[in-house]
Amino acid sequence: MFTIHFKEGTPLYEALYDYIKDAVVTGAMKEGEKLPSKRDLANHLGLSVNTVTAAYDQLADEGYLVAKERVGFFVAEIENLHKKIAPRATAPAKEAPAFDYDFDLNKNADYRFPDNHFKKCLQWAAEEEEPLNRRENEGLAELRSAVADYLRASRGVDVQAEDIILSAGMEYLLLILFAILPKDATYRLENPGYIGMRKIFEQHRRPYAFMDVDDAGVDPDTLPRDKSIYLVTPSHQFPTGSILRVDRRTKLLNHVKATDSYIIEDDYDSEFKYYGRPIPALKSLDAVDRVIYLSNFSKSLSPTLRVSFMVLPRPLMERYRRLRPVMNCPIPNLVQLALARYMREGHFERRLNRRRKTYDQRRKIAVDAFLGDELFEVDDKRAGMHFLLTCKIPVEEKELLDHLHHSRIHIKGLSDYSVKASSDYPRLIVGYGNMSLDTLQEGLEVLKEKIEAFAPPKEK
Numbered sequence: 001m002f003t004i005h006f007k008e009g010t011p012l013y014e015a016l017y018d019y020i021k022d023a024v025v026t027g028a029m030k031e032g033e034k035l036p037s038k039r040d041l042a043n044h045l046g047l048s049v050n051t052v053t054a055a056y057d058q059l060a061d062e063g064y065l066v067a068k069e070r071v072g073f074f075v076a077e078i079e080n081l082h083k084k085i086a087p088r089a090t091a092p093a094k095e096a097p098a099f100d101y102d103f104d105l106n107k108n109a110d111y112r113f114p115d116n117h118f119k120k121c122l123q124w125a126a127e128e129e130e131p132l133n134r135r136e137n138e139g140l141a142e143l144r145s146a147v148a149d150y151l152r153a154s155r156g157v158d159v160q161a162e163d164i165i166l167s168a169g170m171e172y173l174l175l176i177l178f179a180i181l182p183k184d185a186t187y188r189l190e191n192p193g194y195i196g197m198r199k200i201f202e203q204h205r206r207p208y209a210f211m212d213v214d215d216a217g218v219d220p221d222t223l224p225r226d227k228s229i230y231l232v233t234p235s236h237q238f239p240t241g242s243i244l245r246v247d248r249r250t251k252l253l254n255h256v257k258a259t260d261s262y263i264i265e266d267d268y269d270s271e272f273k274y275y276g277r278p279i280p281a282l283k284s285l286d287a288v289d290r291v292i293y294l295s296n297f298s299k300s301l302s303p304t305l306r307v308s309f310m311v312l313p314r315p316l317m318e319r320y321r322r323l324r325p326v327m328n329c330p331i332p333n334l335v336q337l338a339l340a341r342y343m344r345e346g347h348f349e350r351r352l353n354r355r356r357k358t359y360d361q362r363r364k365i366a367v368d369a370f371l372g373d374e375l376f377e378v379d380d381k382r383a384g385m386h387f388l389l390t391c392k393i394p395v396e397e398k399e400l401l402d403h404l405h406h407s408r409i410h411i412k413g414l415s416d417y418s419v420k421a422s423s424d425y426p427r428l429i430v431g432y433g434n435m436s437l438d439t440l441q442e443g444l445e446v447l448k449e450k451i452e453a454f455a456p457p458k459e460k
Contacts, residue, residue, distance in 0.1 A: 001036055001044050012047055016055040024064045024075055035065065035073045099410040101443030105239065105386035105431035113302040117347040118338060125337035132333045137324040139166025139309075140333060142340040147309050150343060155270065156284035157293060159311050165320065168306040168330045170266070171200060173294055176310070176327055177229075178204050180319045181262065187229045190218060192418035193238055194231070194266075210419055213237055217244030220251035228261045233268040235279040239417050239429050240388060241381035249282055257288040262313070267295040269384035271352055274360040289313040297339075299385070300352055307331055307339060359385055359433055362440060366432040369444040375452060385433035388414065390425050393455040397426035400454060407450045409443070 004019050006012060023029040036044070038052045045052075056073050059065040066076045114122070125132070131140060138144065144161040151157040167173050187201055191210040201208040211218055211230070217237055218230070230252070234244035244252075256263055265282045273279065283293040296308035312320060320327070329336075342348055363382070370376040370389060377390040391400065397413045404411055414427040430447075432440060 001041070004045060013051050013054045016045070016047070016052065017058055020055065020059055021062075021064055024059075024078075025081060029075045031075050031077045033075045034071075035075070037072055098408065099405075100408040101410065101439065101446060102434045103386075103409070103411040103429075103431045103443070103447070104434050105384075105412065105429050107431065107434035108299065108302075108385070113305070115347075115351070117345070118342050121338040121341045121345075121347075122334065124341060125334050128337060131337050134333065135328070137328050138162075138164065139329040139331065140336040140340065143336040143343075144309075146340045146343040150348075151281075151293075151311070154278060155267065156280035157311065158284070159293075163311050163314070163317060165310045165312060166329050166331055166336065167308050167310070169308050170294060170296070172330065173308055173310045174200055175204075176320065177264070177292065178206060179323055179327070180316050181229060182227060185227045185229050185261070187231060188223075189231050190233065190237065191420070192240060192414055193233070195417055195419055197231075213240060213242065215240075215242050217242050217248055218252065220248055220255045223252075223255055225259055226261075227259055229264060230256065230261065231264045231266065232282070233266050234282045235267055236269045236273075236381065236383050238266075238268045239386065239414065241379070241384060241386075243279055243381070244282065246285075249285055252282075253285060253288055253290065256290045261290070262316075263291045265291050265293050267293065269299060270295070271300050272356060272359055272385060273383045274356065274363065275382050283311060286313075289315070292316065300348070300355065305335070305339075307335065362432040362437065363387070365437075365441060366430055366444060369441075369448060373448075375455065376448075386429050386431040389428045389430050390423065391428060391451050391455075392425050393451070395426065395454065395456070397423075400426045400428075400451065403454050404447070404450055407446075409447055409450065411447070 002019070002023075004015060006015050020029070020035070029035075035041070035056070038049050038056060041047075042049045042052045056065060056067075060067045060073065063076055063078070065073045067073050131142065134140065141161055143166060144164040147164055147166075148159050148161045151159050165173070165176065167176070185207075187206055187208040188211045189195065189197060189208060190213045192213065195210070198208055200206075211223065217234060218232055223230070232244065232252075234249065236243065252263065255261070263282065267281055270278065270281065281293060283291045290313060292313065293311035294308065297305055298308075301307075363380070363385075367378050367380050367387065370378050375392055377392065379388040379390065381387065393400070397415045401411070401413050411431075412429050414423065414429065416429075435443060
């Protein structure tokens with residue numbers, strides 16, 4: 001027999017269950033040991049037989065006890081149950097480095113999202129019972145239709161809702177592509193570019209290689225004549241900002257047709273161009289149906305919204321639909337429905353126009369901070385949320401970056417996105433979307449001072 005001190009507020013069945021389970025797990029009750037009969041234990045503890053029966057039966061169902069008919073309950077033999085596992089050594093939590101000024105090119109401090117219009121769209125969507133309970137593997141038709149209209153109007157892409165797949169980030173879209181693209185094709189990444197993406201290909205055992213980018217983008221004449229998947233950012237190359245010329249675009253399209261290859265077009269930062277008309281997407285020229293178009297709402301709305309979309313060539317869409325039972329859209333219907341209404345009512349376009357004015361103002365301030373100084377050369381494409389700054393000082397780029405980081409300035413260099421050195425001088429990527437206007441102006445002055453102070457003295 002054993003005695004339990006029951007706590008007030010704890011169900012008697014639960015307290016008995018916990019006591020016996022703990023005794024079995026810790027070894028206080030040995031394997032094969034017989035437990036008191038239900039009636040005897042009930043009398044000893046002042047419980048009902050039903051309470052003891054419920055606890056015993058639950059422990060037997062979970063495998064801690066074994067019931068033998070007409071004999072009673074015994075502690076089960078469980079291999080390695082009492083083997084203690086050494087506690088894992090917990091590494092000290094890494095504190096995020098503190099910076100006074102953050103020139104990160106992928107951040108935006110002025111999201112103010114969701115705004116009041118989107119909140120109202122969410123409230124409306126929450127009352128729409130039918131679409132909230134509908135399941136569509138490619139994403140809700142309402143949002144795919146709104147995205148199709150946006151692409152036709154702003155990116156020149158002749159697309160229908162049924163050509164679009166919605167998902168929660170580029171990583172998820174790539175997983176879909178891994179399932180439907182040729183397994184033996186080599187993925188070719190721009191250099192400089194998203195070189196960190198190679199981890200995805202390594203994890204999923206997809207071969208990859210790099211292709212160099214110059215001032216006019218990828219040069220199709222330098223590409224191999226094999227079956228490849230080309231990941232390009234033709235409208236605003238990341239991170240150089242170069243634009244793929246139309247002659248190279250047509251050559252690239254002809255190349256993938258001749259080699260039975262595909263292009264993945266990441267329409268990076270296409271919404272933010274501060275002069276003239278937006279550069280049409282490469283997909284708008286795709287008469288050979290070989291371009292897979294990817295984009296998202298991370299910069300235009302918020303990265304935390306996690307809404308991305310992809311336009312597939314018709315043959316690939318047919319292949320996807322054969323696999324789609326195991327590929328469901330991970331975006332909540334509530335978010336999809338609200339975003340569709342937000343776009344239909346014109347709030348998205350108006351927000352984009354306001355954002356363009358805001359970032360163009362910041363761009364001009366950031367560029368003007370370095371113009372007229374022979375120590376700096378600005379490569380401003382008047383698009384996106386960053387520009388390249390060449391610092392004409394004879395030091396290694398990493399040395400300069402380390403110096404700036406120690407000076408509490410967060411900024412990246414072109415070498416962070418390249419597999420090989422591409423310049424004799426350090427080239428910094430100045431992002432201007434992550435600070436308030438006052439902080440940006442102050443940060444630019446400090447950045448310039450720190451670079452100038454790091455420059456070796458001129459020989460007399």
